[in-house]
Every structure is written in structure tokens, then in C-alpha cells.
Amino acid sequence: MEILSDNSACLELSIAMPGFSSSPSLQSGEGGVGTTNDLDLDINQVPSLGVQEEYESQNEGPPTKKLRLTKEQSRVLEESFRQNHTLNPKQKEGLSEQLMLKPRQVEVWFQNRRARYSEGFGIEVSLAEEDPGQSTWPA
């Protein structure tokens, strides 16, 4: 299976982003990622952190219903998403280790992010607010 994964990585990279590949267009870096969420999330993290720690420690416990990603985790994930909208196996592993999340959680996050991104035709609120002049869609 390792070979397969490796191949998948290449494939993902190949089809990573046909349209929005290398357009970092980052100016503020991380200040304007979650325009609205950023600050509000901060408050949310407090209780979530406790739950998460238990989640990380136990990991096997069935109780944990839904964890809330911390501000830091969201930020790192969003940064990665900006660079690549698709996850390489290595990236997934690295992020999961770095953020202390399960690879599947990272995968799910990216899937959800992509879905939301598509909803806005690639122009998400945060992005649109960051560079309004760059998102000049043809149609």
C-alpha cells in the first residue's frame, strides 16, 4: 500500500490545483485568515482545549462527540490549505503530528474546507477580503 500512497501523492500533486495553484497572494499572512472567526474562536478554544486534551490522551474513548479545533490548529491548517488545496500523505502525516490530530481529522478538515471553498467559487470571505483586486474572475 505504501507504493500506492506514494503514487497517490504524485497524482495529487499533478492535479493539485489547475486553476489556483501558485497564487499565494498572501499579504497579511495570518491576520486575515478567519476575519470573523479568528477573534471569536479564541473564546471557543478555552473549553475545547480541555476536551481535546482528553481526546488526544485517550483517543480510544468513544464519548468524544465532536471536538473543536483550536485557533492554532485552524491557522496551521488554513496556511497549508492556502499552499495546497490537496493533501499529500506526507503533509497529512506531518500536520497530524504537528497538530496532534488524527490523519483522518486533517483529511476531513481539508475536505470540508474544499467544499466551503467551492461554495464561494474559490473566493472565500477571508480571501476576498484580503485581496479583492486579485479575484478577477473571467465570468
Add this chain to the structure above:
DNA sequence: TTAATTTAATTCGTTACTTCA
């Protein structure tokens, strides 16, 4: 307290690739 919103997680269907007969 309830309703609305947000979002992590799940399910289902599809596609692509590899292996084997």
C-alpha cells in the same frame, strides 16, 4: 431557553491505480 449558525464527522457514490488470474 430556543433558534440559527457554524463546522467536525459520517455516509454514499465515483474515480484512479495496482495486483492477479
Add this chain to the structure above:
DNA sequence: ACTGAAGTAACGAATTAAATT
């Protein structure tokens, strides 16, 4: 060497369900 079936992995879309506002 070529073809088709079976198996696996990943993704997108839709949906669910919990946490937050």
C-alpha cells in the same frame, strides 16, 4: 503482452449532529 475482475485509497457532494452565538 493484453484484458477484465477484485481490492484499495482518496475525493466530492450531501447529510448529520454537536458546539457556539
